[in-house]
Structure formats: C-alpha cells, structure tokens
Amino acid sequence: MSVLDLRPGINQALPEIAEQVTPVPLERPFLIxxxxxxxxxxxxxAEPERYLSQLNGExxxxxxxTAQVYSGHQFGGYTPRLGDGRGCHIGELGGMELFLKGSGPTPFSRGGDGRAVIRSALREFLASEALHHLGINSSRALAVLGSQTPVYREQVERGAITVRVSRSHLRFGHFEYLKHSDRVALRDRLFEYSLHRDFSHCQGDAPFSAWFMAVVERTATTIADWQAAGFVHGVLNSxxxxxxGETFDYGPFAFLxxxxxxxxPNHSDEQGRYAFDQQPGIGWWNLQRLALAFAEHFDDALIQQALSHYETTxxxxxxxxxNGRLxxxxxxxxxxxxxxISGLIQMMTRQQSDFHQGFRQFAHLxxxxxxxxxxxxLSQDPDWQSWWRQYRQQLNFGNLSEWQQQRRYQNPNVVxxxxxxxxxxxxxEKGDMALVKxxxxxxxxxxxxHPDFPHFSEAPxxxxxxLPLSCSS
Structure with a gap:
C-alpha cells in the first residue's frame, strides 16, 4: 500500500471552524x-489501487x-447552521485540499447517513473534470470509489465516495456563519488565513475591500464561462x-x-430561481450576502463599485x-x-436548435x-438574413483553414x-467501467x-x- 503524503491545512490552523470525525469506510470498495x-x-x-485504503477513509x-461548519442562504432563505454533512477533509496534498465526499455521518449530517451513491459520485467526477478541461474554474475529482454498502434513497443503492480536490473549500457560507453567530474575531482570523494563502495580492491599506473585489471578479468570471458554455449549476445557494470562484458542490447540474x-435542471426548483439565464443575477445576489458578512468594513460606495466591477467583468x-466561439x-x-450574440441565441431558441451542435457548426463554417x-x-428563422449580414460585418476572418481550426478549439465537440x-x-452499477473510462x-x-464514440457528440x-434531476443527483 502506498500512502498519500498528506499535510495539515486550514482545519488544523483554525480548528474552531471544524470538528474531528471518524470516516466510515465503504464495504468492499473498488475503483470506478x-x-x-x-x-x-x-x-x-503508484497504481491507484495502492491508495484505495486511504481514499476509502480507512x-x-x-x-x-475533519468536517467544517458553515451556514448559507438556500433558495433565498437563511439557514443558520449547515456544514459538511456527508464528507470529511483529510489534509492537503501538493497544496490542494482533499475531501472524501460520501465517507459517512458527521456532526452536520442533520440525521442523514452521510453517504453518496454511485450516480451522484460519478456525475461529480465526470462534470468537474469536464469543466476543468473546458477551461472553466472548478473543483477537481481524483477518483470515484464504488462499494457493496447499501444506501437507502428512493430505492436501495450502493454507496460511493468522490475524492474531491480543491485549492480551497472556503465558501461564502463560512463567513456568513461566523458573522451571524457573533464570532467576528474568528471570522477575521479566517479572513486573514484566506488573504495570506490565496489572495496575497490583496494585502495592503484596504485588505477587506481588495479581497472582496477579487472574489467578485472570480465569481463573475466563472459565471460568464458557464453562460458561454451552456452550463447550469442548478443550486446556487450561498x-x-x-x-x-470554483464551480463547486455538483448536484442537479446540466449542460443545455x-x-x-x-x-x-432541478425538478425541486419550481420557481426557476436557478435557471440558466438567472445565474448572473444570482451570482451578484450571493455576493451581496457575502458583503453583509463584512458589513462593518463596507459602505454603499464600495458595494456600488463592486456591482460595477461584477457587471463589467x-x-x-x-x-x-x-468572440472566440463565433x-x-x-x-x-x-x-x-x-x-x-443575443440574436443568435434567440434564433436558436425559436428553432429549438441544439445548443452545442449549433455552435460546433462554426468549426465547419x-x-x-x-x-x-x-x-x-437557422435559415428558416425570419431574422436569419439580417443576422447573417451583421455577423459577416463583425467577423475576424482571414485564412479559412486557420479560422475554422480556431473555431474548432473554441466550440467543444463533447460535453x-x-x-x-x-x-x-x-x-x-452493473460492473462495467469501460463507458466511464x-x-x-x-x-x-x-x-x-472521437470517431469510436460518435454518440458522444450527438444531440440526445x-x-x-x-431528464429530471434532484439535489441528490
């Protein structure tokens, strides 16, 4: 057995934000x-199987x-105490935090079993790696473990663990929790930890505002990337x-x-709060919640400046x-x-065009x-001819072969x-891992x-x- 060279991290530096837990290993784990x-x-x-014991929580x-405590605004309402309810932090490796999602109950499980199942674990593994390779900021996934452990949801499923890797697991909700539970001194210590570890460029005369503006910029950048890629997170609670700005906590996500x-994508979101076209507004709404956690440091002028920076970014x-896609x-x-761009999206919507296949056509245009x-x-759309004329006027066009090659590497063939x-x-779930691979x-x-798998590129x-998705997806 090889052993991961795990080092202390935030939960050892700030033990007040976490509680020690004992992972509950899966029965007869295997690598998916x-x-x-x-x-x-x-x-x-080493071969991945040699790390299996540690990744299984043994x-x-x-x-x-450890499991961390935080709070957050869920579908607009404040929940004062949440936390890592089905996973634990096991330390840092190469400057990255490792988290075992599905490793059993914690003090924050709220009566739950602390387990993930194969479907949710695999979806996070595939999605986080997919977004990363599209150049979108995301947590990563090193591995997925399956097992024979029974897990009871709508039906009996099998337990699984996703080994999540992130530069930092700090959420807006960490700072909300400490502010609204009157632990401002600890909030400031957590802020200092974040400032020195991940935002050292924000140290100076006004570190709180500089840090907040950096978070604003990272958030806006990621959400813009989602909008351009046709990705819907599904549950943008704070x-x-x-x-x-990492894409984080994959649940009922979907690509269009x-x-x-x-x-x-989330069948529980009956009001459409987290619809695809609502994500930019929700991003700013959540940033306002983060700002309230530092209310004594921010004034109205800074919030207006932050809003302007968010919109511009x-x-x-x-x-x-x-620009790259078109x-x-x-x-x-x-x-x-x-x-x-809006005109193109409107035509594609009216014609019920496939989002990704539609944009991929620019690689052949x-x-x-x-x-x-x-x-x-799109030529059957009444706006096509007008749009086409305007499009050609704004083209950055030179050598056709080079232009098409550039479009090829801006418009993915597989999502x-x-x-x-x-x-x-x-x-x-039937024991065949080939398709996952x-x-x-x-x-x-x-x-x-990918000529051996043409259906990966086809419209569904x-x-x-x-397909309906839930928060347990």
Missing amino acids: GWSEVLATELGLK GPFPVPA DNMSIL NRCDPSYV LVNRYLERM GLEASNDTQARLDL DPEQEDNPLAQL LRTHLAQQAIEAA HLHQALCHPYDD PSWAQH
Missing part, C-alpha cells in the same frame, strides 16, 4: 473512476479527518459558492440540450468567450457584439458561402450531457473528434431532452 492527469499533477506515481491519516435560456469575459472581431462596440451548416439550421452521464452510471477520456479532450434522443 481515476483521473490520471490530476494524479500526475499531485505527484502520485487511513492512515497523519492529521485527523453555501455552494466558492470564494475562489436544446437552446433554452430558461432551462431549470462578467460582460467582458462573456464577450471574450463568445470568430468575432474584438472591438469597443460592446453593445453591437452583445446584440449579435465558410463565412463567404451563403449555403453553410449554420444556415441549414457531459445528462443522458451520457446516466448511461455511464447504469453501466458502472471512455467518456472521461473524451471529456478530457472535448474539442477533438427526445426521451433524454429534459
């Missing part, structure tokens, strides 16, 4: 998924396993928001199938991404480019030809559609063609357009 790329980055050289652990800005990042000329006419793959999708994840889950490899190379069948 393993990220060789991430393992290499972490300096792991130890040895040089530092005690306790699911990372101060580093048909272009539908109002799409809601989000728009500029979104335009940067979408091949647009960068210009100072922000509104003209936003109108052009010859802008000098009227008869082209994009026209075949983690819900039905692909479900197919991999069903195969894994092939899908994971394709998601790590999302812009390439009609039955899979809107």
